[in-house]
Amino acid sequence: MKRKLTPLRAIRHKCIDCCAGQVYEVKLCTAESCPLYAYRMGKLPDPLPEYDDGRPEPTEEDRERWKKFGQEMRAKQLGNASKDA
Numbered sequence: 001m002k003r004k005l006t007p008l009r010a011i012r013h014k015c016i017d018c019c020a021g022q023v024y025e026v027k028l029c030t031a032e033s034c035p036l037y038a039y040r041m042g043k044l045p046d047p048l049p050e051y052d053d054g055r056p057e058p059t060e061e062d063r064e065r066w067k068k069f070g071q072e073m074r075a076k077q078l079g080n081a082s083k084d085a
């Protein structure tokens with residue numbers, strides 16, 4: 001039976017693959033610095049882990065700029081789609 005591949009299931013599968021198919025080894029993983037570590041058991045950890053990727057926290061100005069960029073890209077794609085039809 002096929003099931004939907006959720007992000008958590010994808011992480012779980014990746015971890016099983018990382019452990020050469022040994023499901024129990026995933027639980028024993030000691031690579032705490034791996035970004036998938038907290039999600040390796042296929043469940044959302046509570047609380048969610050924090051991480052530092054070295055990048056500064058985006059400002060409100062950054063978010064507004066990205067939002068505007070996304071809207072422009074969507075409008076562009078919709079414009080192209082109507083030309084194709």
Ligand code: SF4
Nearest residue numbers: 015018029031034037
């Ligand atoms: S959390 Fe462990 S098992 Fe999962 S990908 Fe990272 S190193 Fe591999």
